[in-house]
Amino acid sequence: MxxxxxxxxxxxxxxxxxxxxxxxxxxxxxxxxxxxxxxxxxxxxxxxxxxxxxxxxxxxxxxxxxxxxxxxxxxxxxxxxxxxxxxxxxxxxxxxxxxxxxxxxxxxxxxxxxxxxxxxxxxxxxxxxxxxxxxxxxxxxxxxALSGADNWITRLSTGNAKERVARLLLLLDENSTDDCFFLPTREDMGAMLGITTESASKATAEFRRQQWLKPLSQNRAWIDTTKLHRQFD
Amino acid sequence: MxxxxxxxxxxxxxxxxxxxxxxxxxxxxxxxxxxxxxxxxxxxxxxxxxxxxxxxxxxxxxxxxxxxxxxxxxxxxxxxxxxxxxxxxxxxxxxxxxxxxxxxxxxxxxxxxxxxxxxxxxxxxxxxxxxxxxxxxxxxxxxxALSGADNWITRLSTGNAKERVARLLLLLDENSTDDCFFLPTREDMGAMLGITTESASKATAEFRRQQWLKPLSQNRAWIDTTKLHRQFD
DNA sequence: AACTGGCATTGAAAATTTTCAATCTGAAAA
DNA sequence: TTTTCAGATTGAAAATTTTCAATGCCAGTT
The missing domain is CATH 2.60.120.10 (Jelly Rolls)
Structure with missing residues (x-):
């Protein structure tokens, strides 16, 4: 530090x-x-x-x-x-x-x-x-802070694992000034979404296979917001 | 009204x-x-x-x-x-x-x-x-409000269905001045916990069979806090 | 270039949850 | 009292998620 x-x-x-x-x-x-x-x-x-x-x-x-x-x-x-x-x-x-x-x-x-x-x-x-x-x-x-917390519940703690991961990615993307965003570890995703690390990984890997998510260098990634939205929101 | x-x-x-x-x-x-x-x-x-x-x-x-x-x-x-x-x-x-x-x-x-x-x-x-x-x-x-929201996430949107129902009952009980408390409909429980109405019902029914939950008249109920805590917290 | 350590990914079985359809129940209304 | 009806419960099959164990994949060091 x-x-x-x-x-x-x-x-x-x-x-x-x-x-x-x-x-x-x-x-x-x-x-x-x-x-x-x-x-x-x-x-x-x-x-x-x-x-x-x-x-x-x-x-x-x-x-x-x-x-x-x-x-x-x-x-x-x-x-x-x-x-x-x-x-x-x-x-x-x-x-x-x-x-x-x-x-x-x-x-x-x-x-x-x-x-x-x-x-x-x-x-x-x-x-x-x-x-x-x-x-x-x-x-x-x-x-x-409060509306962030409420959003967290309705968007990130509701629906099945893939939906949750999709909404998390969309949220991370929205809050990024850049056109790419910070992609958390699967463990942290799990802790955010109330699912296991493996489930977060499976969803993430699936999105990558679908080309909806492209990991870039160093924990950063890009998503196809239109396609993710269409599927999961 | x-x-x-x-x-x-x-x-x-x-x-x-x-x-x-x-x-x-x-x-x-x-x-x-x-x-x-x-x-x-x-x-x-x-x-x-x-x-x-x-x-x-x-x-x-x-x-x-x-x-x-x-x-x-x-x-x-x-x-x-x-x-x-x-x-x-x-x-x-x-x-x-x-x-x-x-x-x-x-x-x-x-x-x-x-x-x-x-x-x-x-x-x-x-x-x-x-x-x-x-x-x-x-x-x-x-x-x-904010700490209520955070609590909602950590206590009510985490773990399996039975754990969530148990924690909801404990929360309702804590917040009641009375020794009994308002028991929500199974649908509302589901909407609070991010599970289906049926899952909420199954957990609730199970607790009743175990005598950990006793419904009283008119949407009110009593719980054995000690036993519920021991099982689920 | 080979090694290493930390994540990530994958697969298969087990456990849980959802779905859907049938009852059941209890309280209010007739 | 009987009827009615909304909500609760239950069961079984389908779907999803977890669990657990095994690889895979880099990035940063030797």
Whole structure:
């Protein structure tokens, strides 16, 4: 895990104003005066694939904005196996529950190379008092997280294995800015869809044989959205 | 559908202060001055079982506090079948998405006799400016909804049919104040668990034969939580 | 170039779930 | 009380999924 923290440069969040994805992040609507109120460091952190950003049960005084890459939120069942309940990508907020004082409800684990901004809870809380825009932004995030969760249930946990895999691929494709997208391991697919690794593999292999899915280099892939849609949605 | 709206009596939300479940609802921490700021009617509405409170796609300027009864939130798939993504009970807020200006993402349908308070969005918005406590209350609701959704995925959409039914019964039991709880139709169980009506029925019948589940009068039932837990959790 | 380790894929049998058609049951209506 | 009917249950065959064991396939090292 690489941690890039140049505290002086960041003190007061001076560079948030120039953030390349500012329009996507929580602080999109803050003005100069708001930024001047930030007196705690906002760290820019990079993670390698498979790193854990935080752990279920942790009491973390931070939320994280995903700047790039894919993050999975997974919960462990008492019997030990894991279910992935959501994926976060650019602009999403991880650790929302920390804002209302709860401990983390998931393990947050990076799927590929990930950059995040780590924002202290105190920054949010103090800004909250004075900037109504932040409230709206936060509400949007909650709302987005919630509708993501509902979607997960209706689209990814419903129907037979092939349908689920197809909808997952379509979802990954939609959320990609690129024309290709990150293809998870079969194990992760299974954990997202509530099916076994092998079932995920069988469906994936079948799609590849049908030429509806073309794996490219390095965990990336392309799909024929029209054909997949026609078959499974 | 019965609508009880005595607008004079309610104008200004005078009675919210004396609400029997005030400690559970959004307005728990408001003070006299806050209540005086409410200038739109908050209606008290009762629904019979199977009523639709609002419909997916509706643009509703309201949120609803559930005062009693059970409400299901369901989403339709393009192919027409429905998946229940969440249950709401006493103290929960329905239609949260309306607050951030989205149209309703679900059908909200009552499962038994339900009482709700219908709160205009404008009330929330205007209070929001002046009462930080409302913010916290709202954040708690978002958080609760979200963790409910995650739970739904890990507990109710994972494992085989019997496990899922068992966990649903345990969940219904936990959320009941009573020592018995509302037992949904097998069709609704199926829609919650992502299994067929018949599979839900087979599991339910099996549990009854094992004496782990005892249906009482009128859609209500009792379970042996210890035994169900031991078998399935 | 050969080796290695981690995934992915495949196949076949076992287990589970769905499908579909028949009953069964209990509560409300006549 | 009898009728009626929607929902619940059941059974058996078909379909799907899991399980488990065996290869296959790279990408990165020796």
């Amino acid at each position: 690489k941690t890039i923290q140049i505290e002086n440069a960041w003190r007061g969040a001076k560079r948030c104003k120039n953030c390349a994805i500012r329009h996507l992040v929580l602080f999109a609507d803050l003005d100069q005066a708001d930024f001047d109120r930030i007196h705690h460091p906002i760290d820019d952190i990079e993670f390698e694939p498979g790193s854990r950003i935080y752990r279920q049960g942790d009491d973390m005084p931070f939320v994280y904005t995903v700047r790039s890459g894919l993050v999975k939120l997974e919960q462990s069942r008492p019997n030990g196996d894991k279910r992935i309940v959501r994926l976060l990508s650019q602009g999403d907020l991880a650790g929302l529950e920390n804002l209302s004082g709860q401990v983390a409800e998931h393990d947050a684990i990076t799927m590929d190379h990930v950059k995040v901004c780590r924002i202290p809870r105190s920054v949010i809380n103090s800004l909250q008092r004075d900037t109504p825009n932040l409230h709206n932004a936060l509400m949007q995030r909650w709302q987005k | 019965k609508t009880i709206q005595i607008e004079n009596a309610w104008r200004g939300a005078k009675r919210c202060k004396n609400c029997a479940i005030r400690h559970l609802v959004l307005f728990a921490d408001l003070d006299q001055a806050d209540f005086d700021r409410i200038h739109h009617p908050i209606d008290d509405i009762e629904f019979e079982p199977g009523s639709r409170i609002y419909r997916q796609g509706d643009d509703m300027p309201f949120v609803y506090t559930v005062r009693s009864g059970l409400v299901k939130l369901e989403q339709s798939r393009p192919n027409g079948d429905k998946r229940i993504v969440r249950l709401l009970s006493q103290g929960d807020l329905a239609g949260l998405e309306n607050l951030s200006g989205q149209v309703a993402e679900h059908d909200a349908i009552t499962m038994d006799h339900v009482k709700v308070c219908r709160i205009p969005r404008s009330v929330i918005n205007s209070l929001q400016r002046d009462t930080p406590n409302l913010h916290n209350a709202l954040m708690q609701r978002w958080q609760k």
